[in-house]
Amino acid sequence: MKRFYLFFLILGLIFLQISELMAQEKISPQTQVCLSCHQVVTPGIVSDWKKSKHAKAVNNGKIIGCAECHTLDPEKHKDTFNHQGYKVHTVVTPLDCAKCHPKEAKEYSQNLMAYAHVNLVSNPIYKQLMEAVNGIYLLQEKGFKIEPPSQLSNQDSCFYCHGSKVEVKGFKTRNTVMGPMTFPEFTGWSNIGVGRLNPDDSKGSCSACHPRHSFSIEVARKPETCATCHKGKDVPAYKVYTVSRHGTTYASLKEKWNFGSKPWKLGEDYLTPTCAVCHISEVYVEGKVVAKRTHQMSDRLAHRLFGLIYATPHPKSPDTTIIKNKAGLPLPSELTGEPVKEFLIDEKEKLQRLNNMKAICLSCHSTSWVEEHFARLEEAIRTTNAMTLSATQLLLTAWQKGVANQSDGLFNEAIEKMWVETWLFYSNSVRFASAMAGVDNGVFEEGRWQLAMNLNKMYDWLKFLLTSAK
Amino acid sequence: MKRFYLFFLILGLIFLQISELMAQEKISPQTQVCLSCHQVVTPGIVSDWKKSKHAKAVNNGKIIGCAECHTLDPEKHKDTFNHQGYKVHTVVTPLDCAKCHPKEAKEYSQNLMAYAHVNLVSNPIYKQLMEAVNGIYLLQEKGFKIEPPSQLSNQDSCFYCHGSKVEVKGFKTRNTVMGPMTFPEFTGWSNIGVGRLNPDDSKGSCSACHPRHSFSIEVARKPETCATCHKGKDVPAYKVYTVSRHGTTYASLKEKWNFGSKPWKLGEDYLTPTCAVCHISEVYVEGKVVAKRTHQMSDRLAHRLFGLIYATPHPKSPDTTIIKNKAGLPLPSELTGEPVKEFLIDEKEKLQRLNNMKAICLSCHSTSWVEEHFARLEEAIRTTNAMTLSATQLLLTAWQKGVANQSDGLFNEAIEKMWVETWLFYSNSVRFASAMAGVDNGVFEEGRWQLAMNLNKMYDWLKFLLTSAK
């Protein structure tokens, strides 16, 4: 009981502490109830929220607090539970955010990222890759038996960025400092992945780039935020950025820049682009809007540079599970590299998107500079695709000669994984380094050198396999 | 002689320059003597110190200057030498710091880090590993002869972080701008490693995290400081942090945070934890101490995640040289992975430590979020240990079949080193990525993919070795 006294004493103090905001009568009564306890039980969240724009009067003097999001449309959320007399849901989703940010939510729903979970698990090839990465390799008489990964392992790996499927297992009563209370029990939670499947059947998590509960625009505009999922060998965008002139200038001067202004003025608020500038933000310079803000990032993306065996024009639909090549595989190109055109944007659309991007470049660079830059990117695509074809031919030979086994999975032998590294790591890196002019990352760091080295090694490895099979 | 005139002229100017501090008569006369020359001969050190809290009146108006530390207990320091009439020692040790910071020094002495040198050189297996890393490989008719590393090489490698054994070789007279002077001659100096063996027989170096001579608390609280020793493939904590949401938010917002305040208030002074927050600092939020400050970091560590073949519960004693497994090896687990329980903390202690850590997490995260986080970590430990077992089985086969040689060392052939990479690099990385939710670093960067790839390659490598041996 003593604990409870102490608890209510603290509650009293808290009420005094937040009296300033309450005096303004802008915090809804529901949110006041939330705050009265959560300032004690999860104080970090509340402090974070207090720093947010939501905690200032944003909407006709209305403050967006806990209840405004966590009690929206309770019937739509499978994780809604009774909490101190309110119908609360844990997982705030893009549909909740859409109440005030409909344009952003709609654009995002057409973004490839919104499909990051679905495109992974519903594509048999990528699902197989995921299992080869996260499974447990048990040594057998001959080779390995791969025990499929647990959901916990997938959560702690691919789904962290691609998003999990958040499901309500049930509801459970737990003792708390407030006495027994009932909460939903989840699988796939915690998660802020971009393609998260939510308990209200929506896709995505705005928190991926706008971290809760301060939702700072500054954070979303800074490249480090993107590093959460775009730094690894498969998508080394952040690493490439840090060695580009854009990134090194950002690193040198960012303390003097203004990441919170609106409009966000190129030349005044910042000098070189961050990830957001080229891919999402409104680009505003000297009174002119050079590019409109878009949460459908493909608007400025002509090519699909990564994650695929061959780089291709960008897919038309963010749902790539519909794609089939001539061989019946769920891939946007044949194994020999030809793009499966019907699922990909055409030349006209490609040109439009290139021009959307070039308009941004041309704010600071001359036409001749920009044209050679993009000519290099096209050449990087051509050459890395050609290198990947050589690797594919080596793998096909290994399969044909019986020293590797295609039928038990495409990704569970050394030479198969060497083939994957050709495209998933090294061709990718070269293309990113070219596209973002962070060349140092695409030569000896993890790029052209490794791409060529890997081919040489695959060639010898095949030879060794053949020798051992004799 | 002209040089000396100039020198004394400069001395005069210096005296004027530091007159402000001296006027306050808070700098001890001894330190005034030090400063009068060292402001000229090592001005960078003096400037650094002037910025420190020590140079302000910290202790009843007393300033902690050069002499206060470098002339403490002269008889205890083997490097004490006569210097302008004073008994000075070069190497300031945790015992010196303990004069004013006894609690911190005592806690640190029970910290695993204080034993980093001893646990390395007095464990025959780790000593062998060190020699396989730093030795010179000379090509022979058959294999390599490994010339043992010089002490200079070890200093420039393992001991840089683990700490060196600082020994006084003798004393030597050298011409200086002040005329001939006598100084100690060392082996193992320069060094700021965490387990340094000092000339007063103490262990450790406070400078490792509190760099001399400003000893800024800000530096100790920032994660970059930890990167000095925790960024490499063997302990990639910093790299994992930089892709965690904690780390990316730190990177975005740190300029607005306050790293010098006391108490250091979560939500006010910072929003997401740095290394220090979770592992050392007092965690203070909304008037409540959620975790007490500790320099014995194991207080919050249930598991030993890295540096070992298998992850185990944390060792009971920071002195791990006492550990022996059933096979007589100085390891906390058998080669098959079973933990050697008598030397490791029990379930109750493990739970206590987990709860110490979870209390911090729960300041900002809900119970369900935190519970799944730690369930993932347990799963990461289970799966990486299972993968390591497969690698160990492959190595044992290689030894049994005579295509690798256990008796000449465990770490000096390619397949042996491949085995090491399984646990020292990739299993480690996966566990760190899980523990700190910096998942991007634990999948394709250097984690699950490399762990599986490495097993596949070891399997083939063994096959190639057997073929070549035919």
Place this chain on the structure above:
Amino acid sequence: MKRFYLFFLILGLIFLQISELMAQEKISPQTQVCLSCHQVVTPGIVSDWKKSKHAKAVNNGKIIGCAECHTLDPEKHKDTFNHQGYKVHTVVTPLDCAKCHPKEAKEYSQNLMAYAHVNLVSNPIYKQLMEAVNGIYLLQEKGFKIEPPSQLSNQDSCFYCHGSKVEVKGFKTRNTVMGPMTFPEFTGWSNIGVGRLNPDDSKGSCSACHPRHSFSIEVARKPETCATCHKGKDVPAYKVYTVSRHGTTYASLKEKWNFGSKPWKLGEDYLTPTCAVCHISEVYVEGKVVAKRTHQMSDRLAHRLFGLIYATPHPKSPDTTIIKNKAGLPLPSELTGEPVKEFLIDEKEKLQRLNNMKAICLSCHSTSWVEEHFARLEEAIRTTNAMTLSATQLLLTAWQKGVANQSDGLFNEAIEKMWVETWLFYSNSVRFASAMAGVDNGVFEEGRWQLAMNLNKMYDWLKFLLTSAK
């Protein structure tokens, strides 16, 4: 036509906007003309320039604007074109900068960097390496046919940092918002590489470190700027710096430092060195100049640590194309490691350069600390050269036994590339880690471990090749 009206309306507004500067009558009439249009067509450049010192009155009240650089010596620049009545050239070169910065330009012209392009393409061995890195590997019946890289590929790889050869292909008329205009057409442009061959026959690009058009001294003094070209596995200086105590302290405290002051005072403006401090900047401490500013960085460099098979004393001349070893190869050492002394600095000069560097170290470190530091570096050079010799012996054996082919190129087979990684990646890294005391990067990250592992793998690989050849 409507578009033109709008355009001139905007022009009018721009004129008003820049009236403040113009009112001072310090902007030359020529530059006023440039600005009137370019504030609209490349507003980012203009905004950047406005932030520069050049845009303030630097030279007897004269402002250095567009025309002051882009119309200098029109007859010397092959890219000069008629532009709105002015003779303008696109590529501003070190000879242009030399008009106001003659000392810097002269020093730089003697810097190894100025020869980065020439030393690469005019050395048959390095040219071969470049082609093995950037070429396209086409799978043949036996091995690969390597299609030589296009100039676009080289531009997008080695030349990005080494500098391109910028050539004027011709002049082309293009429709612009101002009507049809004629511009030069280039090959090798865009580029800011340090050894760029310019259309006025000069070498280098000041923009490499002083990015256009703000040319901020702050940027040049910050290490991130150097990362543009010094982060990859071949020259991991920046990575090493970030784990050195110098680098971690910089990362922690840089927001409080002053990177714009002149003189730049150690202890006041900054506490630990950045790249510039040790290699270029004037080092000024407590009223004393410890090291003079130099754009000929070799003044402080005794050794050549990277990019070569063996580390050697620094070459005498920045033009290394003149070097030949006894075997007739364009290398500063024999294949067995002996330095080719006649082309390298002698012991006296080496000592002088070491002392130039040590003077900087001694500002903050004691003599014993500094002496052991450099003893370690000498040991790192000795041991890594010895390891490289073992790798070279393995490669020579492979060539002799016919399982690798020297005659078709030194860099196009797996075992040849493994040999390259010995020196270009791992020996390099160990030496950098030693030289800059960023040891964590030189042990398990990409250093001593990988160096030894690579030797073990090469040994086995050779065995496998021999087995397969049977």
